Amino acid sequence: MEGLCRANSLFALDLYRALSESNAAGNMFFSPLSISAALSMVYLGARGDTAKEMEKVLSFRSVSDVHSHFERLASTINKPSASYILKLASRLYGEKTFKFLTEYLDSTLKLYHADLQAVDFIGESDKSRQLINKWVEEQTESEKLYEKVFWIKDKIKDLLQFGVINELTRLVLVNAIYFKGTWMYTFEAFNTREMPFKINQNEHRPVQMMYQKEMFPFRDIPEYELQVLELPYKKEELSMLILLPNETQDGSDNLLKLESELTLDKLLDWTKRDKMSMHMDIEVHLPKFKLEVETSLSKKLQEMGMSSVFQDTKSDLTGMSRQSGLFISAVIHKAFIEVNEEGTEAAAATAVMVECDSFVNFQSFTADHPFLFFIRHNPTNSILFLGRFRGPS
Known part of the structure; x- marks a missing residue:
C-alpha cells in the first residue's frame, strides 16, 4: 500500500502543477485521492496504449496490483473513528441497455465497493444526471456495503451541470470523499x-x-x-x-x-x-477561510499525457465492454473546504463520463x-x- 500512496502523492503534485499553470494567481483546492480513485476505476478497464498512458500519468508504473492496494487504502481510510469523520466512496451508473463485462463489474464491486446502478441515459439523460448529483449531495456509501452511512449534505451540490450527460453516455464513475475534524488545540x-x-x-x-x-x-x-x-x-x-x-x-x-x-x-x-x-x-x-472550486480536468489530463482515453478512435476500454468505441468525454471535479476555530470540514467529488462513439521561547x-x-x-x-x-x- 505504501507504493500506491507514494504514486497518488506524485500524481497529486503533478496535477497541482498542471492546474497552477493556468491559474497562477488564484486559489486552488482539490482532492487528488478522489480523482485518483475515480480514474483508477477507468484504468481497471483500460487496455493497450490507453492503460500505459494512464499508469504513467497516475504514477502507477512502479505499483504492483494497484487495485487491491486501493481496496486496502479505502478500508483504512473508512475505518470508523470517534474523533473525526473520514469516508471515501465510489459508485457506477451505467446505461441500462449497454452490456458491460461481468468481470469488470465484479472487480469494481470487490475492489472499490462500487456497485452499478442501471439508468436510462438514452431516454432520460437529465433525470440520470440529477440522480447522480443527489447521490453526491446526500449519501456516499451504501448501507449494504458498510455499517455506517455518511452524508456530504449540501457541500457538493450540482457536480454535473446540465448537458454534461447525454444520450451517448454509457457509464459515469463517481467518487466522493468527506472529512470533518476538530483541531487538537482549537482556536478561541x-x-x-x-x-x-x-x-x-x-x-x-x-x-x-x-x-x-x-x-x-x-x-x-x-x-x-x-x-x-x-x-x-x-x-x-x-x-x-x-x-x-x-x-x-x-x-x-x-x-x-x-x-x-x-x-x-x-x-x-x-x-x-x-x-x-x-x-x-x-x-x-x-x-x-472557505473555498469551493469546480474544475474540468479533461484538458489537463490530456496535456499530462493521458490522451488516447479521451479519443474515440484511440481509446481502448475493452476491459469494460467487448464493444469498441468507449472513451472518456469529461472528468469533472468539485471540492469544498471550510477552516475555522473548531477545525476543518472538507468534501470533494469526481465524476468521469464515458461515452460511446457509436450510438526558541x-x-x-x-x-x-x-x-x-x-x-x-x-x-x-x-x-x-x-x-x-x-x-x-
Whole structure:
C-alpha cells in the first residue's frame, strides 16, 4: 500500500502543477485521492496504449496490483473513528441497455465497493444526471456495503451541470470523499480579529485571522526560505500541513518559486515529524477561510499525457465492454473546504463520463500571505486534499 500512496502523492503534485499553470494567481483546492480513485476505476478497464498512458500519468508504473492496494487504502481510510469523520466512496451508473463485462463489474464491486446502478441515459439523460448529483449531495456509501452511512449534505451540490450527460453516455464513475475534524488545540473565537492578508507587495485584503499559542510541530528551513507548520486534528491521525514561504522585499512571488522547486521527496522530508521542533511554543495566526472550486480536468489530463482515453478512435476500454468505441468525454471535479476555530470540514467529488462513439521561547507563524496547504492521513501518508490560499476572493 505504501507504493500506491507514494504514486497518488506524485500524481497529486503533478496535477497541482498542471492546474497552477493556468491559474497562477488564484486559489486552488482539490482532492487528488478522489480523482485518483475515480480514474483508477477507468484504468481497471483500460487496455493497450490507453492503460500505459494512464499508469504513467497516475504514477502507477512502479505499483504492483494497484487495485487491491486501493481496496486496502479505502478500508483504512473508512475505518470508523470517534474523533473525526473520514469516508471515501465510489459508485457506477451505467446505461441500462449497454452490456458491460461481468468481470469488470465484479472487480469494481470487490475492489472499490462500487456497485452499478442501471439508468436510462438514452431516454432520460437529465433525470440520470440529477440522480447522480443527489447521490453526491446526500449519501456516499451504501448501507449494504458498510455499517455506517455518511452524508456530504449540501457541500457538493450540482457536480454535473446540465448537458454534461447525454444520450451517448454509457457509464459515469463517481467518487466522493468527506472529512470533518476538530483541531487538537482549537482556536478561541475571542482571539479572532480582522487583519490584512498580503495578496502581494501592493495589495492587501481583510481576513478574519485566528490566533493561538501552543506547542505545534514546526520547522524553519532557511535554505528554502520556508516555514512548515503541522496542525494536528484530535488523536493526531490527521493533520493539516502548511508550507509558508518567507516574505520577500523585492516583490517576487515566493509561493510560485516554492511550487516550481517542490518535489515529493522534498515534501516528505520537510514534513517529517522527527525533523520538526516539538517542544517550542508557536504563535500561530491562521485565516478562517472557505473555498469551493469546480474544475474540468479533461484538458489537463490530456496535456499530462493521458490522451488516447479521451479519443474515440484511440481509446481502448475493452476491459469494460467487448464493444469498441468507449472513451472518456469529461472528468469533472468539485471540492469544498471550510477552516475555522473548531477545525476543518472538507468534501470533494469526481465524476468521469464515458461515452460511446457509436450510438526558541516561541516562534511566530503568521499566515498573512499566500501559502500552500494539504490534509494528510498520517497512518498511510496519503494526501487527501491539496490547495493554495492566495487570499479572499
